[in-house]
Amino acid sequence: MDGDNVEISLDLLLPRDAASVPASRxxxxxxxxxxxxxDQIRDDIEAMLTEACTNVxxxxxxxxxxxxxxxxxxxxxxxxxxxxxxGFDAGQVPHPEPAAERxxxxxxxxxxxxxxxFCSYPQDGxxxxxxxxxxxxxxxxxxxxxxxALDEGTPPPA
Numbered sequence: 692m693d694g695d696n697v698e699i700s701l702d703l704l705l706p707r708d709a710a711s712v713p714a715s716r717x718x719x720x721x722x723x724x725x726x727x728x729x730d731q732i733r734d735d736i737e738a739m740l741t742e743a744c745t746n747v748x749x750x751x752x753x754x755x756x757x758x759x760x761x762x763x764x765x766x767x768x769x770x771x772x773x774x775x776x777x778g779f780d781a782g783q784v785p786h787p788e789p790a791a792e793r794x795x796x797x798x799x800x801x802x803x804x805x806x807x808x809f810c811s812y813p814q815d816g817x818x819x820x821x822x823x824x825x826x827x828x829x830x831x832x833x834x835x836x837x838x839x840a841l842d843e844g845t846p847p848p849a
Contacts, residue, residue, distance in 0.1 A: 696764070696765050697726060697763065697764070697765060698762070698763065698764045698765075699722050699726075699761075699762070699763040700760075700761065700762050700763075701718060701719065701722065701759070701760070701761040702758065702759075702760050702761075703715055703718065703758065703759040703760075703761075704756055704757075704758055705744075705756060705757055705758070705759060706755060706756055707747060707748055707751060707754060707755055707756060707757055707774070708748065709745075709748055711744065711748075711757075712741055712744045712745060712748070715740060715744060715759050716737050716740055716741060719736065719737075719740060719759075719761055719770075720733055720736075720737060722761075722763060723736065723763070723768070723825075726763065726825075726827065727827045727828045727830070728768075728825050728826070728827055728828075729825075729826045729827065729828060732823065732824075732825055732826050735803040735804075735823060736768055736770070736803075736823050738799060738803055739770065739799070739800050739803050739804055739821050739823065740759070740770060740772075740821075742795075742796040742797075742799045742800050743770070743772040743796075743800060743819045743821065744757070744759065744772060745796060746796050746797075746819070747772060747774040747776070747817075750776065751774035751775065751776025751816065751817070752776050753775050753776050753816075754774060754775025754776060754816065756775070757772065757773060757774040757775070758771075758772070758773040758774075759771070759772055759773075760772075760773065763825070765825075766824055766825045766826075766827075767822060767823070767824060767825060768822070768823045768825055769820070769821070769822050770820070770821040770822075770823075771818060771819070771820050771821075772818070772819045772821075773816060773817075773818050774816045774817055775815070775816040776816050776817060797809075800819070800821060803823070804821045804822060804823055805822050805823055805824050806820075806821070806822040807819070807820070807821055807822075808820040
């Protein structure tokens with residue numbers, strides 16, 4: 692491999708159906724696991740993705756499909772969830788009551804992500820952009836390829 696970097700891109704066009712949520716989670720988790728991303732970071736990403744996808748399924752009123760676009764680059768995981776709904780204003784979403792069982796999705800995403808952005812395009816949909824910094828296990832593929840300790844041209848330890 693040339694350089695000390697990793698990049699994985701996933702572009703998923705999914706039906707706006709509850710069954711798509713675990714499918715997208717499994718695909719992303721497989722990539723993160725293969726790179727050796729730490730369990731806690733993978734759990735955070737799984738929860739963020741679940742909330743973003745679930746919001747599309749529950750609230751996007753138009754469009755039979757939505758897109759999950761993921762880029763894993765070195766020590767960053769960037770997720771974009773794009774729908775064709777009517778859009779929404781994240782600042783106008785009410786905070787849930789303490790005992791509420793629903794309505795916590797935006798709060799969960801904001802708590803777990805290192806960066807969250809909500810873009811609304813009235814009548815054209817919404818974009819939720821999430822970013823999480825990655826940490827790798829000691830002998831992981833991701834950790835080996837993103838470390839500065841490797842000398843150029845020296846293969847990683849077997």
